[in-house]
Amino acid sequence: MLPNPIKNFVDAFARLPSIGPRQATRLAFYISNLGKAKIRELAEAIADLANLVTCSRCFRAYTPASGQDPSAGSGQAHSAGSGQVGKGGLCSICSDSTRDKSLIAVIEKETDLLSLEKTRKFNGWYLVLGELSKLGELGPEQKLRLSSLKDFIKKELSGSAEEIIIATNPTAYGDLSAVTLKKELEGNAGKITRLGRGIPTGGEIEFADEDTLGSALDRRL
Amino acid sequence: MLPNPIKNFVDAFARLPSIGPRQATRLAFYISNLGKAKIRELAEAIADLANLVTCSRCFRAYTPASGQDPSAGSGQAHSAGSGQVGKGGLCSICSDSTRDKSLIAVIEKETDLLSLEKTRKFNGWYLVLGELSKLGELGPEQKLRLSSLKDFIKKELSGSAEEIIIATNPTAYGDLSAVTLKKELEGNAGKITRLGRGIPTGGEIEFADEDTLGSALDRRL
Structure with missing residues (x-):
């Protein structure tokens, strides 16, 4: 039909x-x-x-600037013939020398990165993992990205980052993933933290569930 | 960013x-x-x-069969250079001689046509109008399609179809459109009808709104 x-x-x-x-x-x-x-x-x-390349450090998609030297990064810009989006050099965030290399937010999706950047309160860099399985298990690509992060910490931060923020969603699935990621990254940072939970701006105490309200009490300042 | x-x-x-x-x-x-x-x-x-062409009678999109003679319809298959999807001959429904040419369902979307075809209870043909404005007003393309229908009725049905079913949605907007369409088509068919309203199969009387239940009573058989 x-x-x-x-x-x-x-x-x-x-x-x-x-x-x-x-x-x-x-x-x-x-x-x-x-x-x-x-x-x-x-x-x-x-x-x-298909013209996007992947940053060799944080794995986010970006367009190489025409004036940018692709050899500036640890990778080399090339269009892979394998049907994969090409691996690139460093994106604008990772090549920004004013960013704190010792502060890393581990995120699932590039849209999470955009939301965090909009706060203008984060001056570190990101590791984009890709969406995690609902069971909090890591896929082969995600394991690869985590070892790339650990390599970076070993070589560039003498073995320990200052802080790694595990920025998964505050949901049951996100919590499960956070446990897995924390285990995986233990020993690689002075602090491993998660984003604060509480009542969202504009929300009402009356309608907050008890878990959210409990978190709001714990994190009052 | x-x-x-x-x-x-x-x-x-x-x-x-x-x-x-x-x-x-x-x-x-x-x-x-x-x-x-x-x-x-x-x-x-x-x-x-972009390879789809529009049936010159019912205005639905179809792929011209490779063996089909495009001159069979009143139109001529050609790829318009104007950036428009090409106007074609007749689609499989309109060129089906077992279909009742005197029974016409005026519909908004091609997906509505698919749903009606799945019932296997309709042996007429369709006029695809395109989605109507929320105010029930007709756009220039819709006026064109309606006059094409009236032309067909004049030439092929000696001025009057047996029945025109105005198959717009049973919503406030759909009702408004139906009024406009009925006015537009008056005098072109023995009967101008709309689809029956009532409780959907699997629905419960207890939860039916009074308008639906009223329609179900009116149309009991």
């Missing part, structure tokens, strides 16, 4: 997180009605994501 | 229905981590939507 291009689109996009077959079908028909020029624009916006 | 390819993706995709800037940002990073091959696959799935 579905025309082939619609079917292929639904197959490909329904696999993306938070897009199901229904939304994918609606999108497919919507996009098909936008006209050739808009369709091309959307296709190119996706294709361009 | 956002790398350019991510920013461009978010700009383009956040404009699509039911995708906001947050989901677009999460998708951008997720897709960028899929690797070059998967990224190309997604880009091609979008680009291929």
